[in-house]
Amino acid sequence: MEARLIAVDPQGGHAEVVLPKEPVSVGGRPEDGVFLRIGVAASILRLRFDPSLSTWVVDVLEAPVPVRLNDEPLAERASAPLVNGDQLAFLGFQVGIRLISAEPVFNGRAASILPLPKSGALVFGRGEAPAGEAAGFVGLDADDQTISSKHFIIERQQGGHIIRDVSRFGTTLNGVSFSTAELVYGDRIKIGHYTFEFDGKALRWLDHPDAGMIEAERLTREAGGRKILNEVTLRVRPGEFVGILGGSGQGKSTLLNALCGIVPASSGAVRVSRQLLEDRSSIRDLGVGYVPQDDIVHRELTVNDALLLSGRLRLNLPVAQIRARIDRIIGQLGLEEHRAKRVYMLSGGQRKRVSIGIELLSNPSVLFLDEPSSGLDPATEENLMVLLQKLALSGITVVCTTHVLQKAYLFDRLLFIQDGRLVFSGDSDEARTHFLGGGQAGSQLEAPLEKIYSILADRSIPAEAREQAYLASPFAPPPAMAAAPPAAATRRGRGKGVRDDRRVPAPRALATLLKRQWKIVVADPLNLAFLLAQAVVIAILIAWASDDIGMRMFLMVVASMWFGCSNAAQQIVGEIMIFRRERVCGLGLATYYGSKLLFLGALTALQTLLLFGCAHLMARHWHPEEFNRPEFERQLNERYTAVAGQEEPVMAAADDDFIAKGDEDFGLVEEQSAQSSTTPAAPAPPPPPSPPKPGTVERLASIGDWFHLGGNLTESGPRDLLLENGERARDPAGKLLSFAGLPIDRVLTVTLLLRAGGLLSAGLIGVILGLTVSTLVRSATQAVMWVPLLLIPQILFGGFVIPYPEMSGSARAFSRGVPSFACQRLIDVSHVYGRAMPFLSNRTKTPVFLTTDGSKETIEWERAGKPLSQDYDRISPFNRSWQNLLVVPDDRGRHKQESVRVTGTFTTIPRDSVKSRQDVRYLKGTVFRNLQPAWAALGCLGAWVAVCATVTLSGLVIKQTGG
Ligand SMILES: Nc1ncnc2c1ncn2[C@@H]1O[C@H](COP(=O)(O)OP(=O)(O)OP(=O)(O)O)[C@@H](O)[C@H]1O
The missing domain is CATH 3.40.50.300 (P-loop containing nucleotide triphosphate hydrolases)
Structure with a gap:
């Protein structure tokens, strides 16, 4: 063992000496072993090593000045044994004592972290290991007579560690003597001049006495233009x-x-x-x-x-x-x-x-x-x-x-x-x-x-x-x-510090955060029931209020976004103090944010699925005319057997259907140029469709009927392309044009994925927006106030209540960046993917589906013996989807309003016409298979995720310090 004396004078100068074991005087006489310029020519103290106590002892001499030990006065001629870290003070001088025990020796090497055995025992004792026991022995300071040659033993038992005191002088565990005890994380074992701390896996030697000492030097804090903490x-x-x-x-x-x-x-x-x-x-x-x-x-x-x-x-x-x-x-x-x-x-x-x-x-x-x-x-x-x-x-x-x-x-x-x-x-x-x-x-x-x-x-x-x-x-x-000075305190740069190996791995922290969220939610079953019930109630209201599948889907997009946003808006602001504290304890920002996204995303997805399922179920009840499974099954059978064209047609391959003039969207042709444009060499016709496997039609009919995909599955088959006058379209070489059809499995997968993607991504983006708000606001009340402000634009600019072509130019540009618009685009594509286009013109801002004479179709049907009729605009559930995807005035030329006389009436109605270029017509029978709008929508949503995540994480960085 070694002792050091660190003397600090009133001006802050300091000196360090190693104390001999022989008595040494400390004072202001030049012959003192430790001479200090205290201005008094007298010895103040004597320091000597006492082998029976295994430590140095201070004797106060007949000093003319008061002496304090650790801020307590020491009487004249008093003696006191010293422990590591003791501070003596007199005449403005500070004299610190550092007792430095020899580093423990384990397996022949000095070590301050002593890993505990996975099996067997580890013995702690003084000096060297007894012969033949070196492997399981930790040797402590040989000079320290208060340590027995075998002092305590740690054994592995039933998954834990048991400590047994076998010493002559005793050991303390957390300040209390014991004979046998189970070690628990944080336990402190004191033996001689050593203190060890159990960190769950090993014993760490706390090699300095100042654990828990706080020293502040000239702390100043300025805020609001003044010093609120002053030196x-x-x-x-x-x-x-x-x-x-x-x-x-x-x-x-x-x-x-x-x-x-x-x-x-x-x-x-x-x-x-x-x-x-x-x-x-x-x-x-x-x-x-x-x-x-x-x-x-x-x-x-x-x-x-x-x-x-x-x-x-x-x-x-x-x-x-x-x-x-x-x-x-x-x-x-x-x-x-x-x-x-x-x-x-x-x-x-x-x-x-x-x-x-x-x-x-x-x-x-x-x-x-x-x-x-x-x-x-x-x-x-x-x-x-x-x-x-x-x-x-x-x-x-x-x-x-x-x-x-x-x-x-x-x-x-x-x-x-x-x-x-x-x-x-x-x-x-x-x-x-x-x-x-x-x-x-x-x-x-x-x-x-x-x-x-x-x-x-x-x-x-x-x-x-x-x-x-x-x-x-x-x-x-x-x-x-x-x-x-820190001096010996940081001799080995260790102590309470350096705990990196105790950092909880991110996957475990994530799992714990998710478990905590779950426990918080189920702690109040009424709250959870309400969250699920609101999805059911809103689904019923949507199905009841609208007989239009397109409208119902849009309302579901908005509802789903609202679920996500309201679930998340109070999450972070409500537990910001807990976040701050856990952040300091090593919780990763990404782990915290990820846990919120995962948990709230899953909860919102559950609500969305419930909403979708209930709305569909109730729609079958209230709007049975939308579902006709036998008819759908018949059309499916027809699709499997149909082969278009009587003459040898030009079949557009499934992967590369008819494309004219580089307009890759949907096989667009310009009415007047179709005859003259040059068509690429016709691809080889595909093999005739093979008959379906037994049960396939029934299975498809069930899925398609349930998910409202009848038109997508039946119309995506091979078909002729027709001109507006009813004649079959031909290529410039005069060959008949046909569409080869899309594989039915692809149509099914794409439409289902898009529909699920549209709804679920609406919920997820709602969560992401909600979390961003939750990070930026200062109170839960503010967060609640933000929710409608975020959601109302989703309704206005979603491209459904006001279709995209009907928006003003600036509103149209704005809507392209609105998340609900992107989600609705996914839903739009799912509605029309694989469907055969009706005659459709971009000449009007609001497109109409025209009969061959150019007027809107009127559809008549009977219910309960009562004749009913509707024009196509009213009953076509996907009219807005066609508009949003196909009629984009900016892309197709500038539209100008003009008055047009409607045949047979005296009224004139304003219509838009394309002045800068010719009208664009879509050939009837062209099957929509363009996924580009869906990719663009996903890109937009991805950008929102990236921006919101960046803002949220930056907000969390500011919030973690109380900003
Ligand atoms: N971020 C800040 N910006 C400006 N002024 C601040 C800021 N934080 C604290 N202050 C001001 O500093 C002073 C000290 O604030 P502090 O909260 O430390 O006081 P306190 O003694 O703890 O008060 P209380 O006992 O009421 O909590 C106050 O006048 C307070 O208004």
Whole structure:
């Protein structure tokens, strides 16, 4: 073992010497072994090694000056054994003692992380291993007589690790002697001058004594154009219970947040356990726990689940070990009888204990709490304060802000803050003496501390003057304190720090977050039932209100988007404090966002499927005329047997149907140029269609009938192309033109995929938009207000209520970027993919399906013996889909309004005509098979996903620091 003395003078200069085992005097005489320029020619102390105690002992000599050991006065001629980290102070000098034990030796090598055996036993003892036992032996400092040659044994048993004390002098586990115990994550074993911590897999040697020490140097924070924290320098010893006090708005929370690194100071430095708190990642690495004023726990979870799920997010340990740690914490916090209760059923004090328990999971060396007692009754507040005091006694440094001074006697140290300045640091008696006057000895000890608030409230004395008064008082820290060097503390750059191997892998964090979401949702079955019931109710209303499948699908797109958006809008803003805390504990941004997307996406998809299924079911009930399975089956059979053309036709191959003049969309031809255009060489005719397998027609009929795909499956077969005058179209060489047909399986797959894609992507994009809103807003109420603002444009610009060609030019350009427009395009393509085009002209802005004489078709039918009729515009469910996909005025020339006399009437109606180029006609019989609009829609949705994800992740980065 080696001892080092680190002396720091009042100007901050320091020197380090290795202490010999022989007695050595420390003082201001040149013949002193350690000579300090203290300005007094006297020896102050003597340091000597005591082999029976295996440590150095300090003897105070007949010194003319007071000496303090760890801030406590040491009487003249008193002696005290020293432990690692002790601090002696006199005349403004600080003398630190570092006892450096030899590094443990394992398998012949020095090692400070000692992996525990997967089987068998590991023995810890002094010196070298007994002969033949080297493999399972950890050798500790041979000079340390307090360690037995075999001190304790750790064995693997039933998935855990059992520790047995076999020493002469005893071992302590978390400060308590024991004979046999099961090791739980975070347990601390003290043996001689060594302290080991169990991290679930190995014992780590805590090789420095300052775990839990907090040092702040000139912390300053500027906000709102002023200093809300002004050059605060302070030091908190390990295991102290510290209260930050001061009036409202004086800067208590600002100081606390700066000390724990949650909202770092603008300038200055904070060291925890002698290591610099550099950035947010070091908060976790240095073992800093933080309990904000708001609860950092989901109220719907049970206490046990809240702790278990947080444990799985923070600790990369087997579940059994996490459970053991939770049992320990629940006992420590007195929550045994509440562990099965949901958090919302608990009182304020119990809830605060749960929040503290969550922080204790990761075994912090320092715990910061912002106003832990706010809103609690006096009795609960006292219980909580006593609990925090106990935590401090167990070795955790506890720092909290508080207003109340009644319980100030519980604190080891009070820090008074005024106008962002530290105006006092010391215990409650010292505070009384400093503020209430030391002249009235004895009486001030009884004076209520609350009086200090009235003194501080006297604004005639500025905070700066109070700060100066404190620095000039005997309670002021030695000037050199802040400059105390880290020296041996970071000798091996290890301690509480460097916990990267404990980072929870992303897949496990994701699974835990999903499980937590699920538990929160099922915690309130009524809420879940409501979410599903709203899908059913809206489906019924949609099916009831509209006999138009096109309209029903569009309403479903909007409803689905609304489900997603409303499910997500309050998600992040509602748990931002929990996110912030978990982020500091190592939760990845992408993992968090991914869990929200996956869970809410799945929930919204379930609602959408329910909506779709119910709406279809109810449509069969209310609109039976839309479904005619026998007729559909007959047409399917016909499709399988039909072969177009009597003469030898030019058959467009299924993959490359008739394309003219490079217009690849849909086999468009210009009426006047069709005769003259040059057609590419005709491809070879495909083989005649093979008969369907038994049962295929029935199966297709069921699916097609259910999903409203009759027209798509039947019309996609081979067919002749016709001109408007009813004649069959021919190519320039005079050959008859036909369409070869699309494979029925492809039509079925494409239409089903597009329909599902349109609806599900509407839900997903709703979730994505909702999450973005949730990240950007400041409250859940604001989030709710954003939802209609996002959804109403989806209705207006979706291209259905107002079809695309009917929009103004700028609205049309805008709509192309609207997500519902993209989803509706997928649905549009699914409606018409594989369908044979009727005569269709782009001459009118609203296209009409023309009969051969150019007028709109009128369709007549009978129901219950009653003749009914409708014009084609009214009953064609896909009229808007055709319009949206085929009639794009900008692409086909400029349209100009003109009045046209309608034959047989005296009225004139305004119509659009194409002036800049000739009319475009689609040959009847051309089958729509163009997937380009669907790809464009997917591209648009992809862009939305990318933009929203970027905005959300950036928002989360800002929110994680409280922005
Ligand atoms: N981000 C900020 N921008 C501007 N001013 C701020 C900001 N944060 C805090 N302040 C101001 O700094 C001062 C100290 O705030 P702080 O919250 O630390 O006080 P406090 O002592 O904790 O008060 P309370 O006990 O009421 O919570 C207040 O005047 C507050 O208005």
